[in-house]
Amino acid sequence: MAINVQLLLLLGLVFMSTFCIVKSCTCLPAHPQDHFCKSNFVIRARVVPKHSTKVGHSIFTKRHKNDVVLPTLSGLDKPCDEPFKHWKIRIKKVYKGEEFIATGAEVSIYTSIFDSLCGVTTLEEGEDYLFMGMLQEGQLRFTTCNWHAKWSTITKKMRKGLRYQYKSNCNCQISTCGLFDKCSKCLHTKKADGACVWDAWEGDCESKYSTCIIHDDGRCAWHRSPELSRCRKSIEKKAK
Structure with a gap:
């Protein structure tokens, strides 16, 4: 009987450890304004080439570094400990999250390495992008479900929305x-x-x-x- 209990516990641990991997990525379409209002941060940033040697800075502004309260997740909603990949980006403009994200900072933005967990596969070095996502454990994180696009594809009306219309109409x-x-x-x-x-x-x-x-x-x-x-x-x- 003791062996059976131990076996069940072992199977339970194996199931929990593999739960993150077997999930599949499903993203529902949303209007850009919805994406904006539901995101922790919205930024325009350039993907820095890998050979760049510039030292990165904290994503937090000095003024609010000690005061900011980052969002936390718990229970089954907490992100699994899957490995992340990241890109170095240089923040050129902050549209949301400006109270704690510093314009001009060179930081990393993270996504899952797994397509099944909505990991973003590619970004082009030297290109400017619009990024939206969540702040988790002091990191900028995003997935394929968060709106991200080359800045050159963002229309003038979208840019106007990013500057003030989206935020004022959330x-x-x-x-x-x-x-x-x-x-x-x-x-x-x-x-x-x-x-x-x-x-x-x-x-x-x-x-x-x-x-x-x-x-x-x-x-x-x-x-x-x-x-x-x-x-x-x-x-x-x-x-x-």
């Missing part, structure tokens, strides 16, 4: 449709609730050229820009 609800329910079904009810409806598969125009903002009546709606109208008309023409 109280707005963006309701994603097309994943589990049809957009035509929820469009009317969600709009009535004061939410912005975003199509997971056909919402590219809203992603690139609009922000869900609070209007004078207190309700949230997509900001109608000339770029948004042109994008929608272009898609309508292609659909005909």
Whole structure:
């Protein structure tokens, strides 16, 4: 009986130790504003070539280094002790997290080495990127589920959102449709609730050229820009 108990305990430990590896990566589509509001940090940074010998600095500003409280995870939500890979980056602009992240710092940004754990596979050295992610154990961490993209692909409207529109409208609800329910079904009810409806598969125009903002009546709606109208008309023409 004692042997059986020990065997069960051993199997349990093996199962727990391999649990992280067998998980698969699943990322649901989200509007850039949603990504921004749910991230701990949002930065523009350049990937530093590996041969660079510049000494990196702390990610924390001197003013807030002793005061910052980093987010912590517990229980089954706590990251597993899987190995990480990292890139050296030079932070050029902080859009979120500026109270503790220093502009100009040269630091590492971490991701899992496992594709199954949403590890980012490649970044190009010398390129500027937009990075969003979480602060964990004093490190900048991101996955394929966090929005990251070459800076050259970020539209002017997105950059305006990054500077102030996303942050000032984080109280707005963006309701994603097309994943589990049809957009035509929820469009009317969600709009009535004061939410912005975003199509997971056909919402590219809203992603690139609009922000869900609070209007004078207190309700949230997509900001109608000339770029948004042109994008929608272009898609309508292609659909005909």
